[in-house]
Amino acid sequence: SQQGEEDPQALSIQEGENATMNCSYKTSINNLQWYRQNSGRGLVHLILIRSNEREKHSGRLRVTLDTSKKSSSLLITASRAADTASYFCATESAGNQFYFGTGTSLTVIP
Amino acid sequence: EAGVVQSPRYKIIEKKQPVAFWCNPISGHNTLYWYRQNLGQGPELLIRYENEEAVDDSQLPKDRFSAERLKGVDSTLKIQPAELGDSAVYLCASRPVPQGTEAFFGQGTRLTVV
Numbered sequence: 001s002q003q004g005e006e007d008p009q010a011l012s013i014q015e016g017e018n019a020t021m022n023c024s025y026k027t028s029i030n031n032l033q034w035y036r037q038n039s040g041r042g043l044v045h046l047i048l049i050r051s052n053e054r055e056k057h058s059g060r061l062r063v064t065l066d067t068s069k070k071s072s073s074l075l076i077t078a079s080r081a082a083d084t085a086s087y088f089c090a091t092e093s094a095g096n097q098f099y100f101g102t103g104t105s106l107t108v109i110p
Numbered sequence: 111e112a113g114v115v116q117s118p119r120y121k122i123i124e125k126k127q128p129v130a131f132w133c134n135p136i137s138g139h140n141t142l143y144w145y146r147q148n149l150g151q152g153p154e155l156l157i158r159y160e161n162e163e164a165v166d167d168s169q170l171p172k173d174r175f176s177a178e179r180l181k182g183v184d185s186t187l188k189i190q191p192a193e194l195g196d197s198a199v200y201l202c203a204s205r206p207v208p209q210g211t212e213a214f215f216g217q218g219t220r221l222t223v224v
Contacts, residue, residue: 004152006152030209030210031209031210033212033213040220041217041218042114042201042203042215042216042217042218043153043201043203043213043215044215045212045213045214048210048211048212050210088152088153090213092209092210095166096141096158096165096166096208096209097166098143098155098158098208098213099155100145100152100153100154100155101152102151102152103150103151103152105150
């Protein structure tokens with residue numbers, strides 16, 4: 001089963017623009033993670049935000065978490081062609097359940 | 111340090127044949143996951159191991175799928191018999207503890223059932 005749902009399903013932007021993708025989930029969580037997947041490859045961890053945190057930064061990435069709305073957003077600033085990939089949120093909840101969302105496919109046009 | 115190693119990378123089989131996937135997690139990682147990922151979808155959890163114990167296999171289709179993790183290290187996932195709908199990428203992931211840390215993924219095994 002999948003806990004999260006990403007929005008939009010697909011996003012196409014010009015290099016240098018910012019990309020924002022959202023994740024909504026269904027149940028209470030302990031933390032939320034974002035992963036990137038290049039075509040034909042495994043997933044790579046980007047960032048983890050705990051349920052008691054509201055915002056976190058890592059390089060060009062900014063993640064927010066709103067537990068009251070059960071949603072998170074991932075912002076990639078000053079996008080590059082190399083950022084082209086699929087992005088997934090993953091939620092961790094009680095019982096160590098670890099489920100992924102449906103993903104956002106990002107295309108950055110040079 | 112070696113990452114999560116999966117083999118084979120690709121497998122093509124005829125329907126009704128058996129198939130097995132192998133995963134070698136990162137050394138010291140007690141938690142191991144098998145996910146199935148259909149094209150354009152997110153990974154769906156099949157089974158989670160804590161050491162050698164399968165602690166969450168609620169999503170594993172037990173009529174045809176089986177898994178084992180010998181001595182809490184390597185793991186195999188088997189399908190017998192395979193169906194056309196089993197065509198997907200099978201991903202293995204591991205992490206040191208079951209919560210609050212990043213998971214490391216292998217490259218996956220792309221299964222095509224014809």
